[in-house]
Structures are given as structure tokens and as C-alpha cells.
Amino acid sequence: MxxxxxxxxxxxxxxxxxxxxxxxxxxxxxxxxxxxxxxxxxxxxxxxxxxxxxxxxxxxxxxxxxxxxxxxxxxxxxxxxxxxxxxxxxxxxxxxxxxxxxxxxxxxxxxxxxxxxxxxxxxxxxxxxxxxxxxxxxxxxxxxxxxxxxxxxxxxxxxxxxxxxxxxxxxxxLPDREFRSGLAEVVKYGVILDEPFFDDLEANAGDLLAREPATLRHVVGRSCRLKADVVEKDEREETGLRAVLNYGHTFAHAFETVGGYGGWLHGEAVAAGMVCAARLAERHGLIGPVLGQRQLALLTKFGLPTASKPEWPMDELIAVMRRDKKAAGGNLRFILPTRLGEVRLFDDVPEALVRDVLAAP
Amino acid sequence: MxxxxxxxxxxxxxxxxxxxxxxxxxxxxxxxxxxxxxxxxxxxxxxxxxxxxxxxxxxxxxxxxxxxxxxxxxxxxxxxxxxxxxxxxxxxxxxxxxxxxxxxxxxxxxxxxxxxxxxxxxxxxxxxxxxxxxxxxxxxxxxxxxxxxxxxxxxxxxxxxxxxxxxxxxxxxLPDREFRSGLAEVVKYGVILDEPFFDDLEANAGDLLAREPATLRHVVGRSCRLKADVVEKDEREETGLRAVLNYGHTFAHAFETVGGYGGWLHGEAVAAGMVCAARLAERHGLIGPVLGQRQLALLTKFGLPTASKPEWPMDELIAVMRRDKKAAGGNLRFILPTRLGEVRLFDDVPEALVRDVLAAP
Incomplete structure (x- = not known):
């Protein structure tokens, strides 16, 4: 086994x-x-x-x-x-x-x-x-x-x-929408921790969407291993290391809260949140355009949303982000990619950039 | 300080x-x-x-x-x-x-x-x-x-x-009844861990009841130190060591549950529970009569109850003890004194002895 x-x-x-x-x-x-x-x-x-x-x-x-x-x-x-x-x-x-x-x-x-x-x-x-x-x-x-x-x-x-x-x-x-929603977190592990795994996902997206058993065991097992590696080093979110798992999640929680529990599935919100986070990293000068393009392409292949909904009020989204439990002392904090397979915590992102990114189609 | x-x-x-x-x-x-x-x-x-x-x-x-x-x-x-x-x-x-x-x-x-x-x-x-x-x-x-x-x-x-x-x-x-109730746990620390502290309490019972500040600081501080010593060795009640703090408490929880929340204060239940536990230890052949006599005298001096109430049905008390969270697999378990200042866990106490002890005036 x-x-x-x-x-x-x-x-x-x-x-x-x-x-x-x-x-x-x-x-x-x-x-x-x-x-x-x-x-x-x-x-x-x-x-x-x-x-x-x-x-x-x-x-x-x-x-x-x-x-x-x-x-x-x-x-x-x-x-x-x-x-x-x-x-x-x-x-x-x-x-x-x-x-x-x-x-x-x-x-x-x-x-x-x-x-x-x-x-x-x-x-x-x-x-x-x-x-x-x-x-x-x-x-x-x-x-x-x-x-x-x-x-x-x-x-x-x-x-x-x-x-x-x-x-x-x-x-x-499992209904198709729920299955695809789960894939958002899988993509996340590739982006934040493991470039070769991201390559794998691109190469085997078809088998994965077809729910081929060996592919599923590989993808699920690798995802669990990557998460376990992080949890082992920061079990209770005390050192900041575990925060890398929150990539895309500051945006995602705002989408879920403002959209209501009946709106997006968690993974759908995370997918759009990761697109926003990569775009934020790009505007903040941390990365070039390729990471965001590859992430967008893979999430699109998985049928996941890739932007905020225009009907969600910007001020409400920002207000939720400010009271997110990953915020500290009211500052906006984001986990952003510095290259494919690596992320860091940033607490110096201007609110204007966040608004730009949320407004993008 | x-x-x-x-x-x-x-x-x-x-x-x-x-x-x-x-x-x-x-x-x-x-x-x-x-x-x-x-x-x-x-x-x-x-x-x-x-x-x-x-x-x-x-x-x-x-x-x-x-x-x-x-x-x-x-x-x-x-x-x-x-x-x-x-x-x-x-x-x-x-x-x-x-x-x-x-x-x-x-x-x-x-x-x-x-x-x-x-x-x-x-x-x-x-x-x-x-x-x-x-x-x-x-x-x-x-x-x-x-x-x-x-x-x-x-x-x-x-x-x-x-x-x-x-x-x-x-x-x-603090109302007198509440103050006295708290003293039950203080007496407990002496019985389970610290014979000299028990001697102290006997010697200074008057100053303590008069709430003399230096006596209070000494008694409260020593009680905290004794509890901390135990907690430091078994923070989450995993090794069994922390269970020594439950001396008298298997009985006490039964008194509180059967008596209802409006009945005895916690310390009052603990006082009667400790009297039952000492008597159980005596009947079980662990100790002679002196420990129970000294404990009874001190608790009486502190104005605390020292026996179950006759109107509480025996079968209900026993049933509560069996589902106490300190029970494991349905066995009755008790922390009992082996001498003044030392207790151990016993899970082999016959139910008949427990009933005898509960029936005693």
C-alpha cells in the first residue's frame, strides 16, 4: 500500500x-x-x-x-x-x-x-x-x-x-465541478513548492481530468507530501512558514465571504485568488509574465474561474481582506510567488495595486 | 513581586x-x-x-x-x-x-x-x-x-x-462559602503531593480563614507551584501523571451531576469526594485511619461537607462515575492516597466498596 x-x-x-x-x-x-x-x-x-x-x-x-x-x-x-x-x-x-x-x-x-x-x-x-x-x-x-x-x-x-x-x-x-475545484489546491502546491510537479500537471492534465487511478494516486500523494512537509515545519502556523499554503487564499476568502456561502466552491475561489496573486506579484515587480500565463492556462484547462466577479463591490472585498486572520495589525499581507515553486510573505503591497488586480478581467 | x-x-x-x-x-x-x-x-x-x-x-x-x-x-x-x-x-x-x-x-x-x-x-x-x-x-x-x-x-x-x-x-x-469551597483544592494539594504543606495548613488554619494577606499569598503560591509541577510533567493528561490532581474528583463530579448545578459548589463536592476517597483507600487496605481523620478534621474546620447527601440515589452516582472522562473502557478508576503526600491510580476497586463508602454518614 x-x-x-x-x-x-x-x-x-x-x-x-x-x-x-x-x-x-x-x-x-x-x-x-x-x-x-x-x-x-x-x-x-x-x-x-x-x-x-x-x-x-x-x-x-x-x-x-x-x-x-x-x-x-x-x-x-x-x-x-x-x-x-x-x-x-x-x-x-x-x-x-x-x-x-x-x-x-x-x-x-x-x-x-x-x-x-x-x-x-x-x-x-x-x-x-x-x-x-x-x-x-x-x-x-x-x-x-x-x-x-x-x-x-x-x-x-x-x-x-x-x-x-x-x-x-x-x-x-464526485460531481465534475467539485472534482475540478479540488484541482485548484493541487495547482497551488506546484506553484508554491514544486516546479517539476507543476510540469507534471501540465503534461498529465488529460489523464487527471479523466480520473485515471494511477494518476490520481500520484497527484494526491504528491500533494499530501508537499503539504505534510510544510505542516511538519510549522504545525500551528507559528513561524510563518505554514503561511505559504495560503497562496491565493487572502483573495479567495474575500470572494467566498462577499459572494456568500452559496457562491463559488472553495477551490474555485482559490483559483481566481491565485490568478490575482500572480498578477499582484507581477505588478509588484517580483516576477515576469510567464508564471502567471502558465498558471492561468492550467487553471483554464481545469475549467476554473480566473477573475473576481464584477458585481462584487471592491470596498467590501478589501474590507474582508483587512480582517482576514492572516492579516496582522490591519496590514494587508499576501503570499506571492518569486519564481515557479517558491513563494514569500509580503506585507508592503500598496492597496492601489490590489484594487488594480481585482478590477482586471 | x-x-x-x-x-x-x-x-x-x-x-x-x-x-x-x-x-x-x-x-x-x-x-x-x-x-x-x-x-x-x-x-x-x-x-x-x-x-x-x-x-x-x-x-x-x-x-x-x-x-x-x-x-x-x-x-x-x-x-x-x-x-x-x-x-x-x-x-x-x-x-x-x-x-x-x-x-x-x-x-x-x-x-x-x-x-x-x-x-x-x-x-x-x-x-x-x-x-x-x-x-x-x-x-x-x-x-x-x-x-x-x-x-x-x-x-x-x-x-x-x-x-x-x-x-x-x-x-x-468573596462570600465566605465560596472562599471555603476553594480551600478544598488547597487541602487536596497537601494530601496528594506535600505533607509539610498539609502540616502548614493545619497550623495556620485560623490565619487562612481570616484571609491574612501573607498567609494567602503563601498558600495560593504553594498551591500554584504544586499544580504547575504536575502540569509541567503531563501537560495534556497523556501519561497519567496529571490524573493525581483528580483526587476526590470522580466522586465530586458524581455529586455535582446528580445534585445538579444549583447544588454544591465545586470545592464542596471535592471535599466530600476526598473524604470518600480516603475512606475507600482505608477499606481497600492502602492506609491506616490517621490520614482520613486528619483530612476530615481540616475540612470540617474549613466548614466543608464531608459525606454524600442521603437523598442522592446510589445507582445514579455510580452510573455517573462510570461515564466520567477519567474512566477508561467503563472501569471505575480512583486516585487514592498511599500515605499523606502521595497518591496513585487504582482501577481494581470493587464496586461494593464504593457503595459502602458512599453510604457512610
């Missing part, structure tokens, strides 16, 4: 990479959670049947299980749904060995993960991501949380999983 | 011990929170005027401040009040440098601390405990959380403060 090992001392864990191995979850959980005898399986309407399979293999491997299915969609990342998970954990007499198993996309992982982070001051967590975005991003690295009515992910905790089980066959039934 | 240093690597912090130095909070906060320029001051109805003084000294030392006053009482440790704190943080445009300053007893510290632990995945926290219990226990060690409707502190996180400011003058206006 292919896997990626995340080295975080006592919080180290394995990311398993498989294709069409649904019965493998139970034995993997048995190894990743040696002390656990019970598990709460969390899923949403889209993943409830996969969650049933997961529950069966957990039971076959010695776990007592209970399950909760939450509504699909970003609105589920709320204190109210969180409270329902707490109730379910209470009802199953959860103790500190009881694991939470999140079967789903980013919403299920973030919500289930935050319940695990905060029930009894911390339960073990197993991630079973079922979307491209969750596989390459949200299930790796320990970020968990729910939304505040005024902003995404404002409430949360760092809580590393005890293991991540990735089965690329889960992607077979 | 006297102080206790808690050594936790990058999460190390200072506990300042003062008497009648209200203007000292601002300079202390300036040192403990060098990167912070804003603070949310949280208090309850009992501490709102102290919180005003704290806000003034914070502003005089360069902090922009906002404040929230929550209702007094255990019912405030709820997801609803937590949500109000999140709203207040959002309203003041909090970023990761914005500190939460909790001015109050255990309820304010636990609630404010959990908001700090989970807003933006972690804000710096300054504790200004105003009750005996908060000074010697809840403000030191990083436990934060709120209650689940079915059980105390079921939702929470470990989040160490950046500093703790203790002013024993805050105790001058």
Missing part, C-alpha cells in the same frame, strides 16, 4: 493511498487507533452510503460504532450541528479513546474534526476524505473548525488526525 | 502573586503579551467592576479594549454564551494577537479560555482569577471548556494562558 508519513513526533500519522479498497478502512483504523474500541462515524447526505461501508468494516475489526449524518453543505459547519455531534458522542458514552471517523468532504472533516478536538478535550480522529479538496488539503494538517455567521473558519482548533484513509475510487462519483 | 514560573517550553508563563496592586495588571499584560495591542476583557456580574479597573490599566498600557459581562453562575458555561464571546471578538476585529483577559472565577476563566482556545484557532489568554478556586486551580494548567447539558466540562480544549495575575485582595469581598 502506498502511503505518506506525516512526522509530528507523538502526533505522527499515516496517510494511506488506495483505489477501490473499501474493506481496508477497518484494518487501517485498527492500526492507527490501537487503544480505541468505539467510533462515531460522521457523514453527510452525499457520503452516507460510503459511511455505511466504513461502519461495517470498523465493526468487523472490533469497533463498537454509532453514526451521525449531517446535512450536506457549508451551512453545516455551525455551532448547532457541532452541538448535535456532542450529543451523539454523549449518547454513545464516549470516553477519551472513542474515535471520530469523518467520512466526507471538507465540511464533514472540519466539523467532525472540531468535535473530536473539543469533546472531552480531545478524541482521536480518523479522516476518510471523499472529495479531491479534502484529500489534498483539508484532511491533512490538523485544521478543524466551524464557521462564524460573519466569517469562514473563525472558530476552530489544531487537532491532528491519527490517520487518513484515501481511496481514489471515492472520486468516481 | 512574588511569582510562580510554569515551565512548558514555548508555552511557559508567569503566575504573579500580589496583594492590592490593581494597577499592576497592565504592565504585567504588556510583558506577558508583547505582541498584543488589543484585548477582550471578560467578566461576570460579580466581577464587572474589577474588570473595569483591569480595562483601565490595560488601556493605560497601550491596549485597545472591549468588554463582555456574562451572567454569573455555572449555566454561563454554555455554547450560547460562548457564541456571544465569538461575536464580541468579531465585533472588535480580533486577529491572532488579540488577547482574551478573563477576570473572574472558574466559570469566566473556563468560558473565556475556551473562546481564546478556539477563536481563529487560538488567541493569547490572560487569567485574572478572583476566587480562591480559580487562583489555586482553574486558572493554572490550561484546561478550558464549557458544559454539555448532560455533563460538566464535556466540551473543552487544553490552552495554556500567557500569564496569570493573582491579587489576593480580590478575595476580600
Amino acid at each position: 502506498e502511503s505518506v508519513h506525516v512526522r509530528l513526533g507523538p502526533r505522527s500519522y499515516e496517510i494511506a493511498l488506495t483505489t477501490a479498497q473499501p474493506a481496508g478502512v477497518g484494518p487501517f483504523a485498527r492500526r492507527a487507533l490501537p487503544a480505541s474500541t468505539a467510533a462515531l462515524v460522521v457523514s453527510d447526505a452525499n457520503t452516507a452510503s460510503l459511511a455505511n461501508d466504513v461502519e461495517a468494516t470498523l465493526r468487523a475489526n472490533g469497533f463498537r460504532t454509532a453514526s451521525v449524518t449531517v446535512p450536506a453543505g457549508e451551512g453545516t459547519k455551525s455551532l448547532a450541528e457541532l452541538s448535535n455531534l456532542y450529543d451523539a458522542l454523549y449518547a454513545m458514552t464516549a470516553d477519551r479513546r472513542t474515535a471520530v471517523v469523518a467520512v466526507g468532504g471538507g465540511v464533514v472533516g472540519d466539523l467532525g474534526g472540531f468535535a473530536a478536538a473539543t469533546y472531552n478535550r480531545g478524541l482521536p480522529l480518523l479522516m476518510v476524505p471523499t472529495t479531491m479538496l479534502a484529500m489534498v488539503d483539508s484532511s491533512v494538517g490538523g485544521k478543524t473548525g466551524v464557521n462564524h455567521p460573519k466569517g469562514k473558519n473563525l472558530i476552530g482548533a489544531f487537532h491532528q488526525p491519527a490517520g487518513v484513509w484515501i481511496d481514489t475510487a471515492f472520486l468516481d462519483t | 512574588e511569582s510562580v514560573h510554569v515551565r512548558l517550553g514555548p508555552r511557559s508563563y508567569e503566575i504573579a502573586l500580589t496583594t492590592a496592586q490593581p494597577a499592576g495588571v497592565g504592565p504585567f499584560a504588556r510583558r506577558a503579551l508583547p505582541a498584543s495591542t488589543a484585548a477582550l476583557v471578560v467578566s461576570d456580574a460579580n466581577t464587572a467592576s474589577l474588570a473595569n479597573d483591569v480595562e483601565a490599566t490595560l488601556r493605560a498600557n497601550g491596549f485597545r479594549t472591549a468588554s463582555v459581562t456574562v451572567p454569573a453562575g455555572e449555566g454561563t458555561k454554555s455554547l450560547a454564551e460562548l457564541s456571544n464571546l465569538y461575536d464580541a471578538l468579531y465585533a472588535m476585529t480580533a486577529d491572532r494577537r488579540t488577547a482574551v483577559v478573563a477576570v473572574g472565577g472558574g466559570v469566566v476563566g473556563d468560558l473565556g479560555g475556551f473562546a481564546a482556545a478556539t477563536y481563529n484557532r487560538g488567541l493569547p489568554l490572560l487569567m485574572v482569577p478572583t476566587t480562591m478556586l480559580a487562583m489555586v486551580d482553574s486558572s493554572v494548567g490550561g484546561k478550558t471548556g464549557v458544559n454539555h447539558p448532560k455533563g460538566k466540562n464535556l466540551i473543552g480544549a487544553f490552552h495554556q494562558p500567557a500569564g496569570v495575575w493573582i491579587d489576593t485582595a480580590f478575595l476580600d469581598t
Whole structure:
């Protein structure tokens, strides 16, 4: 079995990479959670049947299980749904060995993960991501949380999983728009950390869009490895290093907040945000035109948006960026590329340039 | 200034011990929170005027401040009040440098601390405990959380403060019952860790009950040091060592849950719980009668309860103990004394003995 090992001392864990191995979850959980005898399986309407399979293999491997299915969609990342998970954990007499198993996309992982982070001051967590975005991003690295009515992910905790089980066959039934959205974060890893990987993506875009299993395992595995490399060096976003993962995200969060939760998918917002960030780097004199052109071409091939929507008020976008949690003391801060495969943090970008870039078609 | 240093690597912090130095909070906060320029001051109805003084000294030392006053009482440790704190943080445009300053007893510290632990995945926290219990226990060690409707502190996180400011003058206006309740945890430290400190408490019980400032600083400081020694060795309750602090608490949580939140104060429940635990140790053949007699005498001198209430159903008490978060796999587990100043974990205590002890007058 292919896997990626995340080295975080006592919080180290394995990311398993498989294709069409649904019965493998139970034995993997048995190894990743040696002390656990019970598990709460969390899923949403889209993943409830996969969650049933997961529950069966957990039971076959010695776990007592209970399950909760939450509504699909970003609105589920709320204190109210969180409270329902707490109730379910209470009802199953959860103790500190009881694991939470999140079967789903980013919403299920973030919500289930935050319940695990905060029930009894911390339960073990197993991630079973079922979307491209969750596989390459949200299930790796320990970020968990729910939304505040005024902003995404404002409430949360760092809580590393005890293991991540990735089965690329889960992607077979993923709607096309969601699959493409996940590819934005994949492109991001190439731009910020790994030029050869970016070359790979350009060369194998067709196989990737066709969801060819070996290509998926390679692309997902490399993305996880690149993210893990960063998380290992700055687990809790303290040294600034982990901030490189936020490339495109200051813009993206503004698009998501102003556009509303029903607007763009996260990866769509990130795609347009990366285009803005590359353009900002160019106007700021950090790079020439080639990086932005290649990034734009790849994102376009993946069918992703590449600019802000004209109906979003500029002043609102700027206001959201100023209160972004990556802002410090009110300054606008951006992760910008200095060459393909390398980014740095800049806090000296004039607001006028940001407005120019947002206004570009 | 006297102080206790808690050594936790990058999460190390200072506990300042003062008497009648209200203007000292601002300079202390300036040192403990060098990167912070804003603070949310949280208090309850009992501490709102102290919180005003704290806000003034914070502003005089360069902090922009906002404040929230929550209702007094255990019912405030709820997801609803937590949500109000999140709203207040959002309203003041909090970023990761914005500190939460909790001015109050255990309820304010636990609630404010959990908001700090989970807003933006972690804000710096300054504790200004105003009750005996908060000074010697809840403000030191990083436990934060709120209650689940079915059980105390079921939702929470470990989040160490950046500093703790203790002013024993805050105790001058504390109601007698609350003051005495806090002394239960003080007695606990002597029994579990420090025989000479227990001797001290016996010898100086009069000065302590008279709230003599130097005695208070000594007793509070020694209690903080003893707790810090344990927390330093087992910050997140992982090795089992920190469990020694739970002496008396398996019983106490059952008394609190079955008695309801309006029943005993936490320290009162702990006092009766320690009497039960010592008696259990005696029946289990671990100790002779002297420890229990001395402990009973001291707790009685402090006006604290020393037995379960006859109207509490035995089966309910036992059921709560079985689902206590210190239980593992359903076994009853107790921290029991093996001599004055030393305790150990026992998971082989027959339920019949527990029932005997609970039935004793």
C-alpha cells in the first residue's frame, strides 16, 4: 500500500493511498487507533452510503460504532450541528479513546474534526476524505473548525488526525465541478513548492481530468507530501512558514465571504485568488509574465474561474481582506510567488495595486 | 513581586502573586503579551467592576479594549454564551494577537479560555482569577471548556494562558462559602503531593480563614507551584501523571451531576469526594485511619461537607462515575492516597466498596 508519513513526533500519522479498497478502512483504523474500541462515524447526505461501508468494516475489526449524518453543505459547519455531534458522542458514552471517523468532504472533516478536538478535550480522529479538496488539503494538517455567521473558519482548533484513509475510487462519483475545484489546491502546491510537479500537471492534465487511478494516486500523494512537509515545519502556523499554503487564499476568502456561502466552491475561489496573486506579484515587480500565463492556462484547462466577479463591490472585498486572520495589525499581507515553486510573505503591497488586480478581467 | 514560573517550553508563563496592586495588571499584560495591542476583557456580574479597573490599566498600557459581562453562575458555561464571546471578538476585529483577559472565577476563566482556545484557532489568554478556586486551580494548567447539558466540562480544549495575575485582595469581598469551597483544592494539594504543606495548613488554619494577606499569598503560591509541577510533567493528561490532581474528583463530579448545578459548589463536592476517597483507600487496605481523620478534621474546620447527601440515589452516582472522562473502557478508576503526600491510580476497586463508602454518614 502506498502511503505518506506525516512526522509530528507523538502526533505522527499515516496517510494511506488506495483505489477501490473499501474493506481496508477497518484494518487501517485498527492500526492507527490501537487503544480505541468505539467510533462515531460522521457523514453527510452525499457520503452516507460510503459511511455505511466504513461502519461495517470498523465493526468487523472490533469497533463498537454509532453514526451521525449531517446535512450536506457549508451551512453545516455551525455551532448547532457541532452541538448535535456532542450529543451523539454523549449518547454513545464516549470516553477519551472513542474515535471520530469523518467520512466526507471538507465540511464533514472540519466539523467532525472540531468535535473530536473539543469533546472531552480531545478524541482521536480518523479522516476518510471523499472529495479531491479534502484529500489534498483539508484532511491533512490538523485544521478543524466551524464557521462564524460573519466569517469562514473563525472558530476552530489544531487537532491532528491519527490517520487518513484515501481511496481514489471515492472520486468516481464526485460531481465534475467539485472534482475540478479540488484541482485548484493541487495547482497551488506546484506553484508554491514544486516546479517539476507543476510540469507534471501540465503534461498529465488529460489523464487527471479523466480520473485515471494511477494518476490520481500520484497527484494526491504528491500533494499530501508537499503539504505534510510544510505542516511538519510549522504545525500551528507559528513561524510563518505554514503561511505559504495560503497562496491565493487572502483573495479567495474575500470572494467566498462577499459572494456568500452559496457562491463559488472553495477551490474555485482559490483559483481566481491565485490568478490575482500572480498578477499582484507581477505588478509588484517580483516576477515576469510567464508564471502567471502558465498558471492561468492550467487553471483554464481545469475549467476554473480566473477573475473576481464584477458585481462584487471592491470596498467590501478589501474590507474582508483587512480582517482576514492572516492579516496582522490591519496590514494587508499576501503570499506571492518569486519564481515557479517558491513563494514569500509580503506585507508592503500598496492597496492601489490590489484594487488594480481585482478590477482586471 | 512574588511569582510562580510554569515551565512548558514555548508555552511557559508567569503566575504573579500580589496583594492590592490593581494597577499592576497592565504592565504585567504588556510583558506577558508583547505582541498584543488589543484585548477582550471578560467578566461576570460579580466581577464587572474589577474588570473595569483591569480595562483601565490595560488601556493605560497601550491596549485597545472591549468588554463582555456574562451572567454569573455555572449555566454561563454554555455554547450560547460562548457564541456571544465569538461575536464580541468579531465585533472588535480580533486577529491572532488579540488577547482574551478573563477576570473572574472558574466559570469566566473556563468560558473565556475556551473562546481564546478556539477563536481563529487560538488567541493569547490572560487569567485574572478572583476566587480562591480559580487562583489555586482553574486558572493554572490550561484546561478550558464549557458544559454539555448532560455533563460538566464535556466540551473543552487544553490552552495554556500567557500569564496569570493573582491579587489576593480580590478575595476580600468573596462570600465566605465560596472562599471555603476553594480551600478544598488547597487541602487536596497537601494530601496528594506535600505533607509539610498539609502540616502548614493545619497550623495556620485560623490565619487562612481570616484571609491574612501573607498567609494567602503563601498558600495560593504553594498551591500554584504544586499544580504547575504536575502540569509541567503531563501537560495534556497523556501519561497519567496529571490524573493525581483528580483526587476526590470522580466522586465530586458524581455529586455535582446528580445534585445538579444549583447544588454544591465545586470545592464542596471535592471535599466530600476526598473524604470518600480516603475512606475507600482505608477499606481497600492502602492506609491506616490517621490520614482520613486528619483530612476530615481540616475540612470540617474549613466548614466543608464531608459525606454524600442521603437523598442522592446510589445507582445514579455510580452510573455517573462510570461515564466520567477519567474512566477508561467503563472501569471505575480512583486516585487514592498511599500515605499523606502521595497518591496513585487504582482501577481494581470493587464496586461494593464504593457503595459502602458512599453510604457512610
